[in-house]
Amino acid sequence: MTLCIVGVGAMGRWLAETLADAPSAFDLAFADTDAAVAADAAAAFDDAEAVPIDDGGPEGDRSFETVCLAVPIPAVEDAVANWAPHAGSAMLDLSGVMAGPVDAMGEHLPDRERASLHPLFAPERAPGNVAVVEDAVGPTLEPLLDALRDAGNDLFETTPEEHDDAMTTVQAKSHAAVLAWALAGEEVREEFHTPVSAGLADIAATVTGGDARVYADIQDAFGGADAVADAARTVADADGEAFADLYAEAGATADGLEPEGER
Numbered sequence: 001m002t003l004c005i006v007g008v009g010a011m012g013r014w015l016a017e018t019l020a021d022a023p024s025a026f027d028l029a030f031a032d033t034d035a036a037v038a039a040d041a042a043a044a045f046d047d048a049e050a051v052p053i054d055d056g057g058p059e060g061d062r063s064f065e066t067v068c069l070a071v072p073i074p075a076v077e078d079a080v081a082n083w084a085p086h087a088g089s090a091m092l093d094l095s096g097v098m099a100g101p102v103d104a105m106g107e108h109l110p111d112r113e114r115a116s117l118h119p120l121f122a123p124e125r126a127p128g129n130v131a132v133v134e135d136a137v138g139p140t141l142e143p144l145l146d147a148l149r150d151a152g153n154d155l156f157e158t159t160p161e162e163h164d165d166a167m168t169t170v171q172a173k174s175h176a177a178v179l180a181w182a183l184a185g186e187e188v189r190e191e192f193h194t195p196v197s198a199g200l201a202d203i204a205a206t207v208t209g210g211d212a213r214v215y216a217d218i219q220d221a222f223g224g225a226d227a228v229a230d231a232a233r234t235v236a237d238a239d240g241e242a243f244a245d246l247y248a249e250a251g252a253t254a255d256g257l258e259p260e261g262e263r
């Protein structure tokens with residue numbers, strides 16, 4: 001299958017690396033607004049090519065069986081429109097938001113295969129859970145999804161609404177809370193750390209070790225930092241009894257938030 005990966009950031013590279021090891025053959029092409037980044041990726045994979053971008057789509061009248069959009073969240077809907085004429089059989093996106101691209105793909109590729117995937121991890125922690133909306137999946141996308149499964153990823157079916165709602169808690173509120181903790185904290189001697197503070201410090205290092213633009217896009221797409229700030233204010237203002245009530249309420253909510261294996 002010819003597959004053009006549009007957007008060669010961390011997740012575009014992750015897809016290429018995962019498929020390069022798959023038994024089914026994927027002829028890879030890479031396109032990026034930074035032509036040097038696409039050229040680098042093409043050089044790293046056997047027989048892969050770099051595709052120059054012109055006016056948002058591929059230069060010349062190029063067509064690929066499948067186009068995968070691994071572009072930033074704010075760019076994905078325009079990318080669907082620009083690349084739809086060049087996706088012969090299928091399009092998928094890995095942008096991390098689902099409602100917008102699923103609607104746009106339905107509008108621009110009504111008669112072709114379509115899926116939206118969100119790998120819920122950074123590539124260095126692959127394989128992991130991948131949320132999937134199989135809007136219209138058939139013989140073109142099936143081998144690609146199988147290759148991700150074969151690489152140890154756990155693909156689970158969701159809806160755009162369920163996914164985007166979940167990301168408010170899973171991503172936007174989590175990141176806001178962790179960043180606020182790091183911003184409010186001060187350096188302490190290592191021996192003072194407790195299991196709780198050491199765990200938070202580890203998570204803060206993970207969150208701040210990524211790409212600021214990706215984290216800003218997540219805040220814009222899903223919101224939730226205000227709710228975290230309001231909750232922190234309520235905790236800060238609570239006296240003994242009110243604090244105990246909040247503590248109990250947080251405990252009950254936290255039970256529901258815990259991944260099943262850890263309950």
Ligand SMILES: O=C(O)C(=O)C[C@]1(C(=O)O)C=C[C@@H](O)C=C1
Pocket residue numbers: 096119120121122125170171206214
């Ligand atoms: O660093 C990790 O492993 C992450 O989980 C990163 C993380 C996240 O924190 O939500 C950040 C952006 C991606 O969309 C997916 C996951």
